[in-house]
Amino acid sequence: MTVTVKTAAPRSSASSRSDAGRRRTRRRRRLTVLAFMSPWVVGLGLFFGYPLLATVSYSLTNFDLINSPTWAGFSNYVYMFSKDPLMWVSIENTAWLTVAVTIGRVGFGLLAALVLVKVKRGAGTFRTIFYLPALAPPVAAALSFVFILNPGTGPLNQVLALVGIQGPLWFNDPAFAKPSLTVMAMWTSGTIIVILLASLLDVPADLYEAASLDGAGAWNQFRHITLPSVAPVLTFAVVNSIIVGLQYFTEAVVAGSVASGSSNPAGSSLTLGYPDNSTLTFPMWLYEQAFHQFHMGYASAMATVLFVVSAVFTIVLVRRMRATGVGEEE
Amino acid sequence: MKKAPMAVVLGLATVLSVSACTGTGSPTSGAAAPVSSNEKVTLTVWSNFADRELAGLGTTMAAFHKAHPNITIKNVGSQDDDKITQSIRGGTPPDVAISFTTDNIGQFCSSGSFQNLAPYLSRDKVDLSTIPKATKDYSSFKGTRCAMPLLADVDGLYYNKAMFDKAGISSPPKTISELTADAKKLTTYNADGTIKVAGFVPTPGFYENTVQALSPEFGAKWQNSAGKSSLAASPGWSEMLSWQKSLTDYYGQAKLTKFTSQAGQEYSPDNAFQAGKIAMIIDGEYRTAFIKAQAPNLDYGTAPFPVTDSHPELYGTAYTTGTIVGIPKGAKNAGAAWELIKYLTTDTKPLVSLANLLGNVPTSTVALTSPDLKLPKQFSTFLGLFAGGKLQSNPASSNGGAYIKIVEDFNLKYVTGRSSDLTSGLKSVDQQIDNTNSLGN
Numbered sequence: 001m002t003v004t005v006k007t008a009a010p011r012s013s014a015s016s017r018s019d020a021g022r023r024r025t026r027r028r029r030r031l032t033v034l035a036f037m038s039p040w041v042v043g044l045g046l047f048f049g050y051p052l053l054a055t056v057s058y059s060l061t062n063f064d065l066i067n068s069p070t071w072a073g074f075s076n077y078v079y080m081f082s083k084d085p086l087m088w089v090s091i092e093n094t095a096w097l098t099v100a101v102t103i104g105r106v107g108f109g110l111l112a113a114l115v116l117v118k119v120k121r122g123a124g125t126f127r128t129i130f131y132l133p134a135l136a137p138p139v140a141a142a143l144s145f146v147f148i149l150n151p152g153t154g155p156l157n158q159v160l161a162l163v164g165i166q167g168p169l170w171f172n173d174p175a176f177a178k179p180s181l182t183v184m185a186m187w188t189s190g191t192i193i194v195i196l197l198a199s200l201l202d203v204p205a206d207l208y209e210a211a212s213l214d215g216a217g218a219w220n221q222f223r224h225i226t227l228p229s230v231a232p233v234l235t236f237a238v239v240n241s242i243i244v245g246l247q248y249f250t251e252a253v254v255a256g257s258v259a260s261g262s263s264n265p266a267g268s269s270l271t272l273g274y275p276d277n278s279t280l281t282f283p284m285w286l287y288e289q290a291f292h293q294f295h296m297g298y299a300s301a302m303a304t305v306l307f308v309v310s311a312v313f314t315i316v317l318v319r320r321m322r323a324t325g326v327g328e329e330e
Numbered sequence: 331m332k333k334a335p336m337a338v339v340l341g342l343a344t345v346l347s348v349s350a351c352t353g354t355g356s357p358t359s360g361a362a363a364p365v366s367s368n369e370k371v372t373l374t375v376w377s378n379f380a381d382r383e384l385a386g387l388g389t390t391m392a393a394f395h396k397a398h399p400n401i402t403i404k405n406v407g408s409q410d411d412d413k414i415t416q417s418i419r420g421g422t423p424p425d426v427a428i429s430f431t432t433d434n435i436g437q438f439c440s441s442g443s444f445q446n447l448a449p450y451l452s453r454d455k456v457d458l459s460t461i462p463k464a465t466k467d468y469s470s471f472k473g474t475r476c477a478m479p480l481l482a483d484v485d486g487l488y489y490n491k492a493m494f495d496k497a498g499i500s501s502p503p504k505t506i507s508e509l510t511a512d513a514k515k516l517t518t519y520n521a522d523g524t525i526k527v528a529g530f531v532p533t534p535g536f537y538e539n540t541v542q543a544l545s546p547e548f549g550a551k552w553q554n555s556a557g558k559s560s561l562a563a564s565p566g567w568s569e570m571l572s573w574q575k576s577l578t579d580y581y582g583q584a585k586l587t588k589f590t591s592q593a594g595q596e597y598s599p600d601n602a603f604q605a606g607k608i609a610m611i612i613d614g615e616y617r618t619a620f621i622k623a624q625a626p627n628l629d630y631g632t633a634p635f636p637v638t639d640s641h642p643e644l645y646g647t648a649y650t651t652g653t654i655v656g657i658p659k660g661a662k663n664a665g666a667a668w669e670l671i672k673y674l675t676t677d678t679k680p681l682v683s684l685a686n687l688l689g690n691v692p693t694s695t696v697a698l699t700s701p702d703l704k705l706p707k708q709f710s711t712f713l714g715l716f717a718g719g720k721l722q723s724n725p726a727s728s729n730g731g732a733y734i735k736i737v738e739d740f741n742l743k744y745v746t747g748r749s750s751d752l753t754s755g756l757k758s759v760d761q762q763i764d765n766t767n768s769l770g771n
Contacts, residue, residue, distance in 0.1 A: 062770045064437065065415060065419055066419065066441040066442065067441055067442065079769055083768075083769075151587060151588045151591050152588040152589065152592035153592045169587050169588070174748070259591070261593060262536075262596075263537070263595065263596035263597055265410065269433075269730070269734070269735045270535060270540075270735055271535075273739075275746075276743050276746070276748055291415075292730045292732075293729040293732045293766075293769075294441070294728070295729065298769055
């Protein structure tokens with residue numbers, strides 16, 4: 001016992017010293033990690049956490065941008081879902097554009113990448129040509145499309161007239177305004193094309209050779225080799241396009257304003273959503289409420305709803321990405 | 331464990347709410363003292379003027395500087411209402427703000443973003459009786475005068491005299507049915523059936539075809555005595571929208587849209603009236619200055635805009651709006667700013683000078699009869715309309731004229747055939763306007 005006690009004491013002391021040392025090491029490591037992460041943590045808190053909490057806070061007030069906000073409870077949310085008809089119109093338009101822009105960008109991007117990957121001569125030139133529209137500023141792109149799709153003087157309708165087709169009114173017709181915006185979004189999908197092209201070039205050629213020897217046709221090769229190989233990048237393209245659709249703003253504002261023929265500056269209340277509010281997106285209506293109608297509290301409530309919707313989409317898609325292995329180290 | 335983060339979030343939200351609720355101060359009250367002659371002050375004046383018009387304003391303000399050598403003026407153009415509001419929020423407003431739209435007057439006055447001028451008017455015993463009622467209305471809100479009218483715009487009919495002569499029309503139309511008949515007579519088509527020259531374009535939102543500009547000629551009322559929206563109860567609205575739709579249907583909506591989509595920008599030399607592609611338009615008096623500068627050879631005349639056949643007595647009615655000027659909340663030199671505003675808006679000489687330089691209507695009845703007014707002969711129509719006692723403006727609102735978008739949206743929807751029930755449509759518009767006005771109150 002004595003021996004045990006005698007021998008145990010130094011062992012315990014050594015063990016506690018060792019535990020203390022480990023704790024210190026752990027603490028130091030944590031502090032080091034925190035120190036390295038601190039710029040990100042501060043940035044996240046300042047530029048995401050605080051604005052988010054402030055937005056939620058303002059959404060529960062009446063706030064005209066000039067005077068102090070006054071408590072309004074949930075009245076902004078009640079108004080949003082019961083008394084604001086344009087809110088639903090803007091949600092419908094945003095949903096339409098999100099679906100169409102996502103299908104258009106990803107579909108067209110994949111198609112263009114599949115064509116480009118086959119091109120051998122002048123591949124660099126063609127890839128540059130397909131990517132270039134992505135560099136066009138949104139305002140310039142919108143102006144160009146309104147010009148091209150002008151129902152009276154636009155080159156597209158003039159060409160259609162030559163072959164006996166009466167062109168539609170495009171941006172001046174509520175039925176064609178959103179499809180016109182979708183075409184524009186497809187035209188500027190160069191970034192999607194480039195990443196899909198890179199992904200396609202990474203697919204091992206011997207897979208196609210083996211499949212070909214097994215008698216697989218072009219469709220089966222695409223379905224069983226190409227698609228699974230580029231699936232992670234496709235998922236990223238879908239996430240990216242959904243975010244673009246949910247935030248659709250500049251192009252719709254400029255196109256509506258210019259097509260209306262109004263002399264009011266772009267973003268003016270009267271031209272937002274032209275024609276017939278068919279291009280009025282949720283972010284546009286939020287902007288109108290905040291800065292033209294001076295309902296910052298209501299706009300904050302709209303922003304909160306948009307955040308929740310975006311977050312849900314992001315969580316679902318990130319889980320889907322993880323399931324397909326995107327972001328996982330091989 | 332899960333409750334702790336939620337408690338932190340709610341706690342932070344509460345702190346933010348409290349801090350948000352105490353962020354700004356109360357509006358300035360009382361009149362700032364005028365600057366003494368030995369005190370040097372620099373006034374920053376913001377407006378949305380540019381080029382020729384900004385230079386005109388500068389010339390007029392130079393005369394003020396000459397009379398007050400201690401007050402230097404920095405004349406800054408291309409500043410719209412969004413920028414003015416932003417600067418007030420940021421605590422760096424100009425000393426004097428000139429706004430081009432009267433849609434925001436309700437917000438400027440009710441929020442205190444433009445200072446109440448009543449103490450200044452009272453202290454300096456400024457006589458506002460020389461300013462017409464409609465002009466006073468669009469520069470104040472619910473009894474609070476936070477701005478002064480700088481120059482007025484008045485709408486009337488512009489017509490191409492050469493086209494009238496060619497079509498055998500001897501005088502401008504006085505009623506809507508005469509206008510419609512003349513428009514049809516003046517319209518010509520290309521070989522492919524597209525419109526070559528439109529007699530009159532009824533499309534809502536095209537150039538100055540706004541609901542504010544057209545509704546007075548139909549006797550249409552915006553609100554009832556309780557301040558609620560009352561478009562459905564005012565027959566003028568139905569008459570106006572029905573007329574616009576019938577004329578649109580006459581042309582064919584697609585044809586008309588193609589025609590307007592290739593019309594030149596309103597303020598460019600390609601303006602379709604100036605280019606001889608439209609025979610008649612509704613427009614403001616400022617068009618005379620644009621024609622003088624951009625299409626000096628155009629043979630045109632002006633007249634009061636025709637009125638609905640059911641109310642011929644309305645002839646001479648005109649929509650008026652204009653430029654307003656105020657002292658933003660937080661202005662550093664409010665005393666000197668008021669001196670400049672008083673000079674620009676109540677002194678006949680600068681009013682006449684600005685009217686001559688900018689081609690707008692001076693806002694006092696004294697300036698209207700000044701022999702120094704040197705404006706084209708066509709301008710006299712607008713001076714007559716301004717002095718005629720039948721001016722109308724649209725009501726001010728505290729939400730930036732949100733109701734105008736609602737009405738314009740329905741106007742376009744009905745005229746282009748996407749809504750067929752006028753009565754229930756107007757009732758729905760009333761409901762939407764009242765709902766919008768309730769938000770934030």
